[in-house]
Amino acid sequence: PQDQLLNMTLLEGPIGVEDLVLLEPLEEESMLKNLQLRYENKEIYTYIGNVLVSVNPYQQLPIYGPEFITKYQECTFYELKPHIYALANVAYQSLKFRDRDQCILITGESGAGKTEASKLVMSYVAAVCGKGEQVNSVKEQLLQSNPVLEAFGNAKTIRNNNSSRFGKYMDIEFDFKGSPLGGVITNYLLEKSRVVKQLKGERNFHIFYQLLAGADAQLLAALKLERDTGGYAYLNREVSRVDGMDDASNFKSVQSAMTVIGFSEEEIRWVLEVTALVLKLGNVKLSDEFQANGIPASGISDARGVREIGEMMGLDSKELERALCSRTMATAKEKVVTALNVVQAQYARDALAKNIYSRLFNWIVNRINESIKVGIGEKKKVMGVLDIYGFEILEDNSFEQFVINYCNEKLQQVFIELTLKEEQEEYKREGIPWKKVDYFDNGIICNLIEHNQRGILAMLDEECLRPGVVSDSTFLAKLNQLFSKHSHYESKVTQNAQRQYDHTMGLSCFRICHYAGKVTYNVTSFIDKNNDLLFRDLSQAMWKAKHPLLRSLFPEGDPKQASLKRPPTAGAQFKSSVAILMKNLYSKNPNYIRCIKPNEHQQRGQFSRELVATQARYLGLLENVRVRRAGYAFRQGYKPFLERYRLLSRSTWPRWNGGDREGVEKILGELSACTSEEVTFGKTKIFIKSPKTLFYLEEQRRLRIQQLATLIQKIYRGWRCRTHYQQMRKSQILISSWFRGTMQKKRYGKMKSSVLLIQAFVRGWKVMEKGRGFPLHMWFLLNCLSCWGDGGAGSKSYLNLGHTSVRWRVCVRVFLGLLRVCLGVWLHAGKICTYVWLCLLARKDYRKYFRSGAALTLSSFIYKSLAQKFLLGLKNNLPSTSILDKKWPAAPYKCFTTANQELQRLYHQWKCKKFRDQLSPKQVEVLREKLCASELFKDKKAAYPPSVPVPFRGDYIGLRGNPKLQKLTGREEGPVLMAETVRKVNRGNGKTSSRILLLTKGHVILTDSKKSQAKTVIGLESVAGVSVTSFQDGLFCLHLSEISSVGSKGDFLLVSEHVVELLTRMYRAVLDTTQRQLPITVAEQFSVKFKESNVTVKVTKGPRGNGNGKLSCKKKGSHGLEVTV
């Protein structure tokens, strides 16, 4: 159902007008009618421009919750029905994106729905602002401060079951992203008189009832309380329950809220103890006593109660009794103690209870602030939500109502200043045409109350501080004297002076005509309440108490701190805090919620016109609408406006050098939605009429920012990828170069060792080959040398024989032996030396092979440098780019010849491509025709070469100026492809006669030059083929297919001066229309069909030989025709 409702609310038409600016006629009556109509249809929200009017529905409407929040977050202000979420959204967006501090001013009577509105605003902001653990806990703390403050500061009144009895201003602080950081709560003047006394039908503050109803037995016992509310003098006995309010469960919520905010267990206990103390104080019974000298005094009759209180406070009950029942007057020299009579003692007791409670309330606020406070130094944006007690007119109005109404008066002033006065003055300042709208300026009433010397508050202070007898009536007399002529002040005395009779005015009363109506105040106890003094005995006693919280609430009780200086009066304090509040509000961008109470009975559906009319009147709604209607929704200085929307125009983004105003004009000039009615240029500011235009601008800006962000992202990502890629590439090159180097080194090492091995083998083998005889020679040599030894030994033995013959033999043998040795040595040593020499030579030879790779490297280097020189030379000396120029430098070395030819070919192709690219479609067509002609006739017919440089003209007879001929061709045929004068060879006698030939897409038309009727029309589909000679003549034969109608006469022999062009075009036309390739035969002899008989045409070259001369035909019998060309 929630979803259905959501859709319904989005689709339905409006009920009444959603924005009172559109109301017609603009009168009070119609405005009320509109509000009533809407209220009765459960439309409680209505706009006046950007001001939200909210009528209390007194029922839960299904228009809140996450779905609605999302919807309103996504849409702009005017897209959906008026809603408090829309207003909260505008404020939050403005805070987040325009960096403007915001305040939300919620005003209206008591019970009009201010507190509810403030809670809705807070819950909206909490739902849409940032997320995250930290942020969520801050949000929780901010939201949970509400139930705690409501428990202690709200009460049931006759007007409102949950009436705020204090003023609250809460600053929520955000960081630059719009996430909440924390906040500060300021509270204003709690209505503390309620602690001791309530009007008929009203209750004390909720917390008392919640405590009694919700605390478990153990807690109650610890606090020394009973559950029955009837047992407490401070609690109104008539009403203890409020319909629809569950005190017990609320108590649980308050306790858990306190925990969430950060109250420790101990602190929660203290707070409850102090609350209980207040309740118990009320039950302290005082009785009459008399002193010895007969002077009346007082005493406590209920000893148990006081004892319990004393125990809880950590204070001796005697001390407490003394403080309650006597008063110490300190003079310069001595201290005098006087006893208080019962009335005075009761007054002292009540004063103590009120003070304890109001100080406890302040302490709670401060404690919450401590939890939610934001660290110093953090830059923050602020959204303030003001929910202050509404304007009050009771039967008996006292000091509290006076200050409450004063505060409301000030808020009305803010509204007037910012929306009515300031706005109109601004239009005047900026030179914008404007008709003034009248409104009531309540400055005079504010002045009456707050004027520093002559205001009512100043008079009250003066009375409080004045020595001598001071009473409420002296105060009233003073007012009467001072304001006897004031138009907004009345009293019995001023009325009497003007001879007015008014029985409603009491003697001790004065009346102020507030902006919201006349209120009569009773001055009784004004002085007292303004003084707000607590007897020093009481504060000192409290300070002596051991209860840590209670003690800390009364710092002035510390004798060391005691000062004789009076604390500021309640009125003065309130005035200054209101002044601070006003300053704060003026510094922010205001958003208004004007709450209206529809009836006095808190009843749903009841709409009391009179009641609403009074509220609408004093809230100035009608004036608001009038100013709004004529005014502008938005204005901003040129500079900040330009800064914000600069990016919308190409001329102002990214740089703009002109003036701010010119820049703004430029931007708005380019946007269609910013018409001259919508925007007006003031002296220093730009004014925009409707919010629609502003939302349009914002939307445009959002889209543009997205574009720009994408651009930046794109560039950054590109850069990141590029650098990453480059790094990778570098690393890859490094790694691969190292890897390849190592691979090659290894390979080289392996190769080298293998080569060395092979070399060693080969060399060894070669040398072995050369020194194959070496071991043999060595053996011989050694053998010889041993023989030499043998010979010596033998000769010795022979010598010893002494025999001559023997000696000779021996001698010969020795000689021979010697000879053999010498020869052997000489022979073999020589061989060995040669061998050694060969080895040396071999070594020298093979050494050069160690450098064998060098030659290859060297040659490849030389080759490469030659190639480089060749290519660079070519690059610097490229031949012309004309396609006809076929010049190309020769290759400097033979080895480049093939490459050079390939380069030439490529270059030529490239030139051709270039040439082709720059051709217009028409030129392409011409070239296509020429190409076709070349395919058909090149190297086949002598008439072709002279036709090449001559452009194809098509029209050789001036067809343009001859409509008669143009008519011959059908419309659908398109343009004439060829028109020229040809000669036709007569089939019978071979004589030639002149004809005009027209070639169209589908036909060949032959006609007499004089007649306007076509002689012959031949469909191209019936042309079976064409024959031509290879000479330079223009003779050609059109062979027609058998079935053609003209075919009965036979083929045509024609002579054309542009035979190449004519046939090319005909060939193309046939191809285009019939997808058939027309066969063109080139021959000197061909057969033609004349009236069903075949005739052979033989063509010979005439004596002049070039074929250009006159053509003559001779019939040769019935089947031959000789043609000389």
Ligand SMILES: Nc1ncnc2c1ncn2[C@@H]1O[C@H](COP(=O)(O)OP(=O)(O)OP(=O)(O)O)[C@@H](O)[C@H]1O
């Ligand atoms: N939007 C709403 N939807 C439902 N009920 C509402 C709404 N606004 C107000 N109410 C009802 O009206 C009652 C009074 O509203 P609220 O307490 O906000 O008034 P108030 O203006 O703060 O009065 P006071 O000045 O006395 O504090 C609420 O308790 C609630 O029942």
Ligand SMILES: [Mg+2]
């Ligand atoms: Mg309230």
